Amino acid sequence: MSNKIANHLQNIWKFRLSYLFITPFMLCFLAFIVVPVIAAVVLSFTYFNAIERPRFIGWQNFQYLISQDLLFLKYALPNTFKFALIVGPGGYIAAFLLAWLISQLPGKLQKWFSLAMYTPSLTIGIAMSIVWLPMLTGDRIGYLNSILLRLGIIDVPQLWVTDPDYLMNAMIVVTLWSSMGVGFLAMLAGILNINKDYYEAARIDGMKSRLQEIWYITIPSMKPQMLFGAVMAIVATFKTGAIGVELSGMNPTPAYSGHLIINHIEDFGFIRFEMGYAAAISVFLLIIMYASNRLSWGLFGTKGDE
């Protein structure tokens, strides 16, 4: 038995250099990702107002969250699901389609089109307010209003970002516009990397349409990239929380129409200083994200040695 442990230690010692290599990253990783995640889980079982010591209260935060927190149940949760269900798969499918369309073109054009699609995600956060606010401003000076008024489609300027009925749609459009990020590039690269012989062979075997090609060759050959794209899309979708606040210029958003789980966390964490409760909400969000990632794992994960 002790021999076994000694053997194991010897083995670890043999690889001491490898451990040295990973140390700098692992230290940051532990300090800023692992420890915060564990701390969030621990804090979620406490009452903590950032001044007094955390007080253990068991499941109370979670019970309150899923049974009594009306703002959460009525707005944050359904809004997040609506937002995620449209933006997540929508952006993902759009990314695949665009990547495929681009891959059908000659090389030079590919480069420019992929640059054009990626640029919006370079500006996200920076130019959001500069570009989209004037576009969606509620008076007749707003670009969208002025165009629609001139075309006679609407008679009165619409309050695109301050009217609860429109805010969510505005958020979805803006996020979709900027969703061609890393995942899109991965899919494009995946498609471009597929061996052209496969298509050749399929054509000889009698494959006719491009749709068949996509379904039987393209998608199966790039499953790993599809999975990476899906993971990236899910993370991006759940973390875009600030957009409603940015667009409407108000926190909370008008009638909570753009209230997402991230906003709810910020509300409790940084405005009301109920850190324990805020931590419980983030744990809840982590679980949702994990579950949706497992789902995409099930859809696109390669099984065994495939």
Added chain:
Amino acid sequence: MWRQLLLYRRNRLQTMDGFQKLLTVILIVISIFMLLPIVYIFNHAFKPYHELFVYPPTFIVKEPSLQNFNELLSVTARSTVPMIRYIFNSVFVSVASVVLVTIVSALCAYPLAKHKFPGATFVFSSILLTLMFAPEVVQIPRYLVVSQLGIMNTYFAHLLPMMAMPVGVFLLKQFMDQIPDALLEAARIDGANEFTVFLRVVIPVCMPAVATVAILAFQNSWANIETSSLFMLDDEMKSFAFFLSTLTNNLGNNVAMQGAAAVASLIMFIPNLIVFVILQSKVITTMAHSGIK
């Protein structure tokens, strides 16, 4: 691989069929939609005030002027912290984080890809797992960690949280998997130690992936306002992105400083665009190996 493909494709340029022509037109329309806001950012920065608020609004600037640049300068001259300080903070933090993130991620990715040390699979799967999390959800405990470490209001608080970038390690590891072991063996037989192998063989081969990670790190830190708003107490420690966000707050119903804000966002956008355009082809090469298996 990419280059070969490019050549192969270029030979086919002459034989663009009807489908491809139709496709080009469709993609041009989509690209215009994607690029319009960027064109707008450029034009907006040069619009004099009477064009900024004209009705109906104009898209393209008619009488370009540098008035807005002057306004930004005067706004910042009046503020207690000179703008150059904010820009310095942003540039310093971005450059340092690009350098540190790529080094740290590459150091970690190399043994994960090429040494089968005890615990390697565990480390990699935990990195894979955190790929699924948005760091934003653990903001609050992160804040506690930073304050417990006693690095509030220092450049460390700008940099260290950025350095834990799981996606960087992931992309580099996937790329390094493709390096043939024989190459590393040859270097070792020639007497290179692990560190030399890493520096002289692995890194040069992995340049596309390193460039990609550098872009991602740059994007992360250049536009980052979180570390400034959460971890920095003094104004002179905050970043330019943060300063810009204070200018554009409630912009929707505010006339003052529209011009300055327009210029500021142009300044924020340009470095991002330049870095990406320069390194773009490397990114695509890296992404080919990005799949999760």
